[in-house]
Amino acid sequence: xxxxxxxxxxxxxxxxxxSDYLEAHMPDVTTADVEAIERIHGGASRExxxxxxxxxxxxxxxxxxxxxLLRRDPVGSLIDTDRDVEFNAYRAFFNTxxxxxxxxxxxxxxxxxxxxxxxxxxxxTGEAQSPFAPDPYGELAPKxxxxxxxxxxxxxxxxxxxNGLADKMEAPALDACWQKExxxxxxxxxxxxxxxxxxxxxxxxxLRRSPPPPAQKLSVIHGDYRIGNFMSDERxxxxxxxxxxxxxxxxxxxxxAWALDPIWAATDPNVxxxxxxxxxxxxxxxxxxxxxxxxxxxxxWELFSNIKGLGIWISSSHEYATGDNKDPILAxxxxxxxxxxxxxxxxxxxxxxxxxx
Amino acid sequence: MRPEANDLLNGGFGTMLMEIxxxxxxxxxxxxxxxxxxxxxxxxxxxxxxxxxxxxENEAFRSIFRDATPxxxxxxxxxxxxxxxGTDEVLTISALNVTNDxxxxxxIELHAHVEEVSDSWARGIxxxxxxxxxxxxxxxxxxxxxx
Numbered sequence: 001x002x003x004x005x006x007x008x009x010x011x012x013x014x015x016x017x018x019s020d021y022l023e024a025h026m027p028d029v030t031t032a033d034v035e036a037i038e039r040i041h042g043g044a045s046r047e048x049x050x051x052x053x054x055x056x057x058x059x060x061x062x063x064x065x066x067x068x069l070l071r072r073d074p075v076g077s078l079i080d081t082d083r084d085v086e087f088n089a090y091r092a093f094f095n096t097x098x099x100x101x102x103x104x105x106x107x108x109x110x111x112x113x114x115x116x117x118x119x120x121x122x123x124x125t126g127e128a129q130s131p132f133a134p135d136p137y138g139e140l141a142p143k144x145x146x147x148x149x150x151x152x153x154x155x156x157x158x159x160x161x162x163n164g165l166a167d168k169m170e171a172p173a174l175d176a177c178w179q180k181e182x183x184x185x186x187x188x189x190x191x192x193x194x195x196x197x198x199x200x201x202x203x204x205x206x207l208r209r210s211p212p213p214p215a216q217k218l219s220v221i222h223g224d225y226r227i228g229n230f231m232s233d234e235r236x237x238x239x240x241x242x243x244x245x246x247x248x249x250x251x252x253x254x255x256x257a258w259a260l261d262p263i264w265a266a267t268d269p270n271v272x273x274x275x276x277x278x279x280x281x282x283x284x285x286x287x288x289x290x291x292x293x294x295x296x297x298x299x300x301w302e303l304f305s306n307i308k309g310l311g312i313w314i315s316s317s318h319e320y321a322t323g324d325n326k327d328p329i330l331a332x333x334x335x336x337x338x339x340x341x342x343x344x345x346x347x348x349x350x351x352x353x354x355x356x357x
Numbered sequence: 358m359r360p361e362a363n364d365l366l367n368g369g370f371g372t373m374l375m376e377i378x379x380x381x382x383x384x385x386x387x388x389x390x391x392x393x394x395x396x397x398x399x400x401x402x403x404x405x406x407x408x409x410x411x412x413x414e415n416e417a418f419r420s421i422f423r424d425a426t427p428x429x430x431x432x433x434x435x436x437x438x439x440x441x442x443g444t445d446e447v448l449t450i451s452a453l454n455v456t457n458d459x460x461x462x463x464x465i466e467l468h469a470h471v472e473e474v475s476d477s478w479a480r481g482i483x484x485x486x487x488x489x490x491x492x493x494x495x496x497x498x499x500x501x502x503x504x
Contacts, residue, residue: 008383038383038384038385039383039384039385040384040385040388041384041385041388041389050384132501134503195454195457195458195461196458196461196462196464196465197461198461198464198465198468198486198490199490199493199494201465201468201469202465202468202486202487202490205469205472327389328389328392328393328396329388329389329392331396332392332395332396332399335396335399335499336395336399336499336501339494339497339498339499340498340499342493342494342497342498343494343495343497343498345494346487346490346491346493346494346495347491347494349487349490349491350487350488350490350491353483353484353487354484357480357484
């Protein structure tokens with residue numbers, strides 16, 4: 001963020017109130033001046049602001065300039081637990097080998113900024129790339145690819161009892177993970193569809209006819225681990241894994257399958273996230289997690305991932321068309337990503353049928 | 358109308374992405390303007406092909422219904438048989454959507470039904486449905502411009 005930019009008039013009130021909040025919640029701080037604030041794209045489900053504050057503990061001393069990220073609930077949407085989930089996930093993985101920002105404040109009282117919000121430290125270096133850019137990483141792709149799959153392996157192999165998430169999240173039985181997730185996303189499609197979706201419905205029936213084996217472990221599931229949700233710097237180092245809004249406990253193959261989804265591969269479906277070859281990524285994940293990616297079970301979870309994606313895009317369309325949130329990214333996701341996942345699923349269903357008959 | 362709406366939308370897409378978005382000061386506004394440009398691009402595609410896609414799909418679904426009707430019975434046979442002989446007389450997108458939605462709903466029901474039938478005719482209808490869905494997905498896919 002440019003330090004020379006003035007605060008937009010539309011954000012002056014928010015800046016002042018956020019300053020008041022910090023001064024009330026940082027006991028050692030006497031003044032917390034918001035020097036700059038700007039809204040950034042940080043997920044359409046929550047308003048995200050990059051804030052630069054000047055913290056002083058002693059008016060006679062220069063103080064500290066600090067970068068923060070403010071994530072505030074949008075007007076009228078989302079269940080209350082969502083922000084807790086993300087905040088707790090950041091807390092659980094902070095100071096581990098998986099780079100995440102430090103979660104600082106979770107505030108449910110609407111008197112401060114009208115809606116609940118949480119605050120985390122800004123990641124000073126790195127940026128996220130678009131899933132739809134043709135070659136976002138260039139020669140850094142192999143180095144980043146190794147980290148991408150290794151970090152996911154670390155998350156899948158993490159002990160949810162030790163990191164505290166088991167106490168804060170529902171723990172389905174190992175043989176019920178698939179059904180919990182499929183029920184949830186089918187319900188989203190039921191509630192939010194603006195038109196009938198015969199491709200999704202056919203895939204859901206297929207998934208129910210042939211469930212996967214029980215999960216080999218009840219893992220922490222990031223829920224949206226993909227290109228676009230991590231930051232990396234110009235040297236090819238991961239600086240943050242972000243957007244843990246859909247974090248939960250479940251079958252570790254769920255996260256692996258989501259990361260492998262061809263929708264995140266702009267040019268070659270066998271190079272997920274435009275990083276390294278699919279098989280190489282799976283091998284790194286297996287080694288780091290100590291888990292196995294059984295091909296048949298993974299295929300089930302990959303088709304499930306397509307349905308989960310369709311659930312998200314259908315929900316985005318619904319939110320844009322009928323809700324208060326007119327963020328154009330919701331409309332774009334609803335148009336482009338629905339079409340893309342329908343294309344992927346329809347081809348899978350036809351191929352599978354032809355092979356079986 | 359010349360230039361046509363898709364030409365206008367494509368022109369707007371270029372202006373939004375190349376001229377307006379880069380000159381906005383706020384990061385969020387730059388991102389939003391770029392996405393609005395992409396939406397204009399998508400809308401241009403839909404303007405050009407929207408009616409054709411729906412009419413083609415509707416006829417493909419009706420053809421499946423006509424083939425399936427003799428193998429069905431009861432209420433499902435009546436509804437599938439009736440839907441198979443419909444036509445698209447009003448070609449506005451809104452009118453085509455009403456018909457398309459109804460046909461898709463019935464296709465879902467027929468598909469679920471034939472999946473539970475072990476006869477060879479059912480496999481033939483199932484293959485035709487999956488082929489029609491694949492064709493539909495291909496017709497509706499959106500190729501993003503190289504940026």
